[in-house]
Amino acid sequence: MLAFIIKRLANALLVMLAVALLAFMIFRLAGDPVELMVGEQTSQEDRAALRERLGLNDGLATQYVRFVVNAAQGNFGVSYRNGQSVLPLIADRFPATLELVLVATLISLFVGLPLGVLTAIKRGKWYTEGLQFLSIVGVSLPSFVVGILLILVFAVVMGLLPAFGRGDVVQIGWWSTGLLTPSGRAALILPSIALSLYQITLVMRLVRAEMLEVLRSDYVKFARARGIPRWRIYFRHALRNCLMPVVTMTAMNVGSLIAFALITETVFQWPGMGMLFIQAVTFLDIPVMAAYLCIISFIFVMLNMLVDITYAVIDPRLRDAR
Amino acid sequence: MLEAAAQAVVDVRNLKVEFPGRHGTVTALSDISLSIRPGEILGVVGESGAGKSMTGLAIQGLLERPGRIAGGEVWLGQKRIDALDDREMERIRGREIGAIFQDPLTSLNPLFTVGAQLVETIRQHLPLGKAEARARAVQLLRDVGIPSPEERVNNYPHQFSGGMRQRVVIALALAASPKLIIADEPTTALDVSIQAQIISLLRRLCKEKQTAVMLVTHDMGVIAEAADRVAVLYAGRLIEIGPVEQVLHAPRHPYTKGLMASIPSLGARVEKLNQIDGSMPRLDAIPPGCAFNPRCAFAGPRCRRERPELVTIGDGANACWLNAGGTA
Numbered sequence: 001m002l003a004f005i006i007k008r009l010a011n012a013l014l015v016m017l018a019v020a021l022l023a024f025m026i027f028r029l030a031g032d033p034v035e036l037m038v039g040e041q042t043s044q045e046d047r048a049a050l051r052e053r054l055g056l057n058d059g060l061a062t063q064y065v066r067f068v069v070n071a072a073q074g075n076f077g078v079s080y081r082n083g084q085s086v087l088p089l090i091a092d093r094f095p096a097t098l099e100l101v102l103v104a105t106l107i108s109l110f111v112g113l114p115l116g117v118l119t120a121i122k123r124g125k126w127y128t129e130g131l132q133f134l135s136i137v138g139v140s141l142p143s144f145v146v147g148i149l150l151i152l153v154f155a156v157v158m159g160l161l162p163a164f165g166r167g168d169v170v171q172i173g174w175w176s177t178g179l180l181t182p183s184g185r186a187a188l189i190l191p192s193i194a195l196s197l198y199q200i201t202l203v204m205r206l207v208r209a210e211m212l213e214v215l216r217s218d219y220v221k222f223a224r225a226r227g228i229p230r231w232r233i234y235f236r237h238a239l240r241n242c243l244m245p246v247v248t249m250t251a252m253n254v255g256s257l258i259a260f261a262l263i264t265e266t267v268f269q270w271p272g273m274g275m276l277f278i279q280a281v282t283f284l285d286i287p288v289m290a291a292y293l294c295i296i297s298f299i300f301v302m303l304n305m306l307v308d309i310t311y312a313v314i315d316p317r318l319r320d321a322r
Numbered sequence: 323m324l325e326a327a328a329q330a331v332v333d334v335r336n337l338k339v340e341f342p343g344r345h346g347t348v349t350a351l352s353d354i355s356l357s358i359r360p361g362e363i364l365g366v367v368g369e370s371g372a373g374k375s376m377t378g379l380a381i382q383g384l385l386e387r388p389g390r391i392a393g394g395e396v397w398l399g400q401k402r403i404d405a406l407d408d409r410e411m412e413r414i415r416g417r418e419i420g421a422i423f424q425d426p427l428t429s430l431n432p433l434f435t436v437g438a439q440l441v442e443t444i445r446q447h448l449p450l451g452k453a454e455a456r457a458r459a460v461q462l463l464r465d466v467g468i469p470s471p472e473e474r475v476n477n478y479p480h481q482f483s484g485g486m487r488q489r490v491v492i493a494l495a496l497a498a499s500p501k502l503i504i505a506d507e508p509t510t511a512l513d514v515s516i517q518a519q520i521i522s523l524l525r526r527l528c529k530e531k532q533t534a535v536m537l538v539t540h541d542m543g544v545i546a547e548a549a550d551r552v553a554v555l556y557a558g559r560l561i562e563i564g565p566v567e568q569v570l571h572a573p574r575h576p577y578t579k580g581l582m583a584s585i586p587s588l589g590a591r592v593e594k595l596n597q598i599d600g601s602m603p604r605l606d607a608i609p610p611g612c613a614f615n616p617r618c619a620f621a622g623p624r625c626r627r628e629r630p631e632l633v634t635i636g637d638g639a640n641a642c643w644l645n646a647g648g649t650a
Contacts, residue, residue, distance in 0.1 A: 221423070222423050222429040222494075225415055225423070226416040226495075227415035227417055228416070228442065
């Protein structure tokens with residue numbers, strides 16, 4: 001198990017180095033950083049000094065190594081746009097996005113898993129067919145439409161929940177959380193539902209397909225022949241054998257949601273990383289973009305590792321192998 | 323007959339199984355009657371699709387929908403079990419009827435230790451605590467010949483070889499000391515050398531514990547080695563049943579004769595293997611009269627008209643007009 005984790009870690013490190021190279025290349029491809037940073041009137045000497053200070057006169061390899069060493073310490077340079085250090089800028093936005101994504105993921109699992117099992121074991125009943133149909137609607141509706149509909153119904157017409165913002169937040173160290181205040185929790189409801197709807201339908205359809213497969217297996221039939229009650233077979237024997245693809249998909253989706261929550265964040269004016277990134281693209285703020293790329297990749301790589309370890313926890317056959 | 327039925331572990335009477343479908347109802351089993359006494363192994367043979375496995379599934383109440391028991395009775399001791407609902411059958415399956423499946427590689431859940439699966443089965447049916455159930459699990463593994471069972475009980479199925487896994491499956495079937503075990507092709511997926519071990523294990527346990535065994539197989543070698551009596555199925559019908567020596571060496575039904583003649587023997591190397599011409603009819607196209615008549619060399623007009631009943635001759639019985647005293 002330990003050797004397995006070390007191997008995975010080494011793999012992850014290689015991937016991160018490659019990503020860092022890509023991020024580093026953005027700086028070179030997007031033009032001369034000095035030109036992007038200085039104004040029209042800056043003198044030639046000042047430019048040269050800045051170039052020297054940024055280390056742009058060194059060889060490419062040296063610059064790359066320096067970039068990696070700095071990035072590993074959380075130093076992604078300063079934003080071209082407002083001269084602030086990049087990492088605090090992102091750290092400021094990150095908790096909002098992560099809380100939104102985690103709550104949306106939890107909702108999708110707690111709703112999607114039981115619905116998937118139900119639609120598999122009660123196949124052909126009118127209500128499961130109805131759920132199947134609704135799930136197609138859920139997959140096809142874009143999240144901004146869902147968001148706007150939710151705002152219309154629950155915020156504008158009924159006035160039950162806030163339509164935008166994060167509500168009150170509490171600072172715990174550098175982390176700001178909205179989970180501890182009533183207004184923060186209320187503000188989370190609509191965006192997390194909008195974000196999770198697609199996930200719910202995905203989880204449900206995946207679990208259904210896997211369950212139908214597993215319920216045909218010999219060990220399920222044999223469990224029936226051993227006199228194990230139906231519900232125990234469904235939830236203990238069958239569901240656990242369906243979990244691998246669900247774990248993979250959920251983890252990968254957490255990554256995508258963090259990276260692409262920007263649409264939902266825009267609709268709900270959610271102060272997360274997505275909005276920061278949109279602004280960075282508009283202003284060609286390369287350090288922010290590079291840092292964003294590295295951090296998102298880091299999250300993906302970590303999730304991937306977590307998935308592999310979870311596999312080994314779920315399936316004993318994978319513990320001895322590899 | 324009455325006396326035999328009274329002491330039988332399982333008594334199947336005129337069992338009929340139907341599958342309603344879009345193009346009409348298919349009769350998969352028709353008029354199957356058989357019984358098994360304590361400590362007796364009844365071999366059930368026939369071609370693929372003859373209804374061997376289906377008979378076992380019908381007894382266990384495990385027919386896949388839309389299949390259903392459309393007639394006849396299944397008695398387990400003094401209890402009639404063919405009309406019980408699923409919850410009542412859950413108390414009988416595993417407790418009174420154990421099952422052994424064909425492929426030991428797929429019949430165990432890969433995510434649980436064999437101990438967990440044994441304990442689960444034991445505690446489902448017997449009023450034992452965790453520690454007692456575990457001790458019983460270890461004892462069961464010892465009974466089926468698994469070395470160092472105290473350690474192996476914590477292993478996962480993939481850590482066992484195919485033959486060892488089938489022993490685990492047998493231990494699971496025996497977990498609650500059932501009176502009847504239905505073994506569906508228990509050796510088909512195993513190496514020949516392992517087959518003999520599993521068969522002798524099954525036979526020893528059956529005799530020791532006085533368990534009745536229904537041994538479904540298409541392998542005549544297995545039948546010759548293990549069975550006390552043999553039932554031959556053809557197109558969902560029972561055509562001959564009797565003691566193993568009689569059915570194997572002096573078969574009375576023309577189909578059984580053909581079946582026995584078609585087994586190649588090790589001693590004599592022949593140019594051409596014997597075979598029965600034609601193939602078994604599909605279940606939705608069984609000819610009138612005797613189901614075997616289109617392939618039978620002795621078929622007469624009556625065989626194409628009337629279905630022969632099972633007629634008892636000596637200690638066996640068969641369904642053929644030739645043996646019914648009349649003319650074919």
